Amino acid sequence: VNKDYYILAGLARRVRTKDGRPLESMLPMPKGRTIFANSFDLFGKDAAGVFEHLRKQARECRESYLQYAMGWSSYNVIDAHNAGNILNHPNLISKSAIYNFLHPFLRTGVLTATEKKWHKRRNMLTRTFHYDILNQFQEIFVAESLKFVDQFEGQNECTVSLKDRLARFTLNSICETAMGIKLDEMAEKGDRYRENFLRIDESFIRRISNPLFWDDCVYNLFAAREYETALKVVHDFSSEIIAKRRVLLEEELEYRRATQTADDDMCVVRKKRFAMLDTLICAEKDGLIDHIGICEEVDTLMAEGYDTTSISLLFALLNMSVYAEQQELCYQEIQENIEDDLSNLNMGQLTRLRHLEYFIKETMRLYPSIPIMGRQTIEETELDNGLILPKRSQINIHVYDIHRNPKYWDSPEEFRPERFLPENCQNRHAYAYIPFSAGQRNCIGQKYAMQEMKTLLVVILKQFRILPVIDPKSIVFQTGITLRFKDTIKVKLVRRQ
Numbered sequence: 001v002n003k004d005y006y007i008l009a010g011l012a013r014r015v016r017t018k019d020g021r022p023l024e025s026m027l028p029m030p031k032g033r034t035i036f037a038n039s040f041d042l043f044g045k046d047a048a049g050v051f052e053h054l055r056k057q058a059r060e061c062r063e064s065y066l067q068y069a070m071g072w073s074s075y076n077v078i079d080a081h082n083a084g085n086i087l088n089h090p091n092l093i094s095k096s097a098i099y100n101f102l103h104p105f106l107r108t109g110v111l112t113a114t115e116k117k118w119h120k121r122r123n124m125l126t127r128t129f130h131y132d133i134l135n136q137f138q139e140i141f142v143a144e145s146l147k148f149v150d151q152f153e154g155q156n157e158c159t160v161s162l163k164d165r166l167a168r169f170t171l172n173s174i175c176e177t178a179m180g181i182k183l184d185e186m187a188e189k190g191d192r193y194r195e196n197f198l199r200i201d202e203s204f205i206r207r208i209s210n211p212l213f214w215d216d217c218v219y220n221l222f223a224a225r226e227y228e229t230a231l232k233v234v235h236d237f238s239s240e241i242i243a244k245r246r247v248l249l250e251e252e253l254e255y256r257r258a259t260q261t262a263d264d265d266m267c268v269v270r271k272k273r274f275a276m277l278d279t280l281i282c283a284e285k286d287g288l289i290d291h292i293g294i295c296e297e298v299d300t301l302m303a304e305g306y307d308t309t310s311i312s313l314l315f316a317l318l319n320m321s322v323y324a325e326q327q328e329l330c331y332q333e334i335q336e337n338i339e340d341d342l343s344n345l346n347m348g349q350l351t352r353l354r355h356l357e358y359f360i361k362e363t364m365r366l367y368p369s370i371p372i373m374g375r376q377t378i379e380e381t382e383l384d385n386g387l388i389l390p391k392r393s394q395i396n397i398h399v400y401d402i403h404r405n406p407k408y409w410d411s412p413e414e415f416r417p418e419r420f421l422p423e424n425c426q427n428r429h430a431y432a433y434i435p436f437s438a439g440q441r442n443c444i445g446q447k448y449a450m451q452e453m454k455t456l457l458v459v460i461l462k463q464f465r466i467l468p469v470i471d472p473k474s475i476v477f478q479t480g481i482t483l484r485f486k487d488t489i490k491v492k493l494v495r496r497q
């Protein structure tokens with residue numbers, strides 16, 4: 001027996017405790033399926049099997065638990081206290097090893113980058129999510145929302161399958177706002193981007209569930225080739241967008257050079273006409289980022305910006321369909337605050353829609369678009385609960401389980417937006433609700449996401465009542481980069497008179 005290493009789990013260094021207590025007395029350590037500790041627990045499971053396995057572990061352990069697999073110790077967090085400690089820990093800003101599986105797709109953009117590179121990129125991008133810039137995006141969100149409802153023009157009622165339509169809406173929105181490119185004439189390419197994005201998601205889950213593929217060499221040799229085409233399609237799409245925006249920006253700058261005096265500051269020019277991508281192109285001119293860097297960030301913003309919001313919107317519409325009274329509350333509030341011609345549908349008015357906000361928040365509690373986040377230790381790290389994690393320990397924060405942990409939520413499976421009334425939040429643990437993560441590496445796009453989601457919901461609710469077609473309880477969830485499900489999710493739209 002070696003006290004420092006867990007040999008059968010591929011030489012995983014053991015976790016220690018500060019006061020020398022046996023680990024088993026501090027936290028659950030579920031036994032693995034084979035003698036190789038937990039290395040093969042997920043082997044042979046499909047995406048739904050992986051999702052169910054994780055939920056079962058949480059139900060059985062009831063507290064954050066520890067496992068050993070393939071050379072790593074892996075700390076699985078399902079409670080708010082430890083999530084808060086980890087998300088705010090100055091030494092825990094590096095993403096876990098499974099994010100390496102995203103490298104062929106996103107390389108090391110702001111989501112996957114570490115240390116200095118992350119700091120630099122995060123600073124560069126933070127400026128682009130300023131209130132004034134988001135404010136400029138509002139008319140695009142309204143126009144795209146109107147395009148969404150126009151699909152049902154002339155119909156008094158229709159049953160609508162949501163996934164593709166919402167993904168098209170959010171992809172159009174991110175391309176036009178962040179990238180400054182209207183997808184209209186590239187619609188077919190956008191559809192192909194989304195199809196191939198899903199293929200990449202499949203490759204991710206295939207790697208997670210087969211530890212043999214955790215090794216890059218093995219994966220590259222036996223599986224990577226199947227996903228080459230998918231990667232090429234998504235990368236070609238983002239490259240085309242960058243190339244188009246470069247031309248448009250150059251034309252814009254040319255025009256302004258010709259019409260403005262020599263003293264005009266180029267930064268002012270930049271501020272006046274803004275797509276997030278312009279910041280990156282301008283930073284390239286200043287030598288702060290190169291072309292590959294721009295590609296990394298465009299791929300990251302596009303993937304993070306379209307998939308997450310479309311999932312949250314899908315569940316918000318599904319919940320609207322099922323909870324008619326809640327839908328009515330949202331509708332009444334919209335009628336009180338937003339003109340029928342949408343002329344005052346701006347950021348200021350959106351903040352008045354409190355009930356709609358609670359509704360979306362409760363939706364993201366039950367259906368967090370990113371159900372799991374990962375960190376890893378880059379050196380031995382002590383947590384405030386007395387655990388000492390060795391270097392390269394993997395930490396999985398199970399947002400899905402924290403959001404349904406009965407320690408923080410009464411009847412956690414029930415949909416109750418009033419949980420988010422200020423008086424009901426007062427005594428709740430601050431990290432019991434973390435759909436956008438928290439701490440230094442929180443979601444950079446959370447205000448953008450709320451603005452976009454509220455705008456579409458307002459525009460839909462103004463015109464339609466939403467009726468149920470499927471029961472949310474019947475949905476079979478799957479693990480993916482984001483929350484996935486097997487079912488076709490539909491609602492019925494009935495035009496308001």
Ligand code: HEM
Nearest residue numbers: 110111304305308309312369370373436437443444445449
């Ligand atoms: C409902 C919508 C969204 C949800 C639930 C969401 C959630 C999250 C979460 C949980 C993280 C942390 C991920 C991790 O630690 O692995 C994250 C990071 C990030 N999100 Fe979002 N997100 C949403 C929308 C957006 C949008 C619209 C954008 C961009 C326009 C965006 C851009 C990013 C970026 C760039 C990061 C990486 C930040 C960093 O590591 O510094 N997200 N998001």
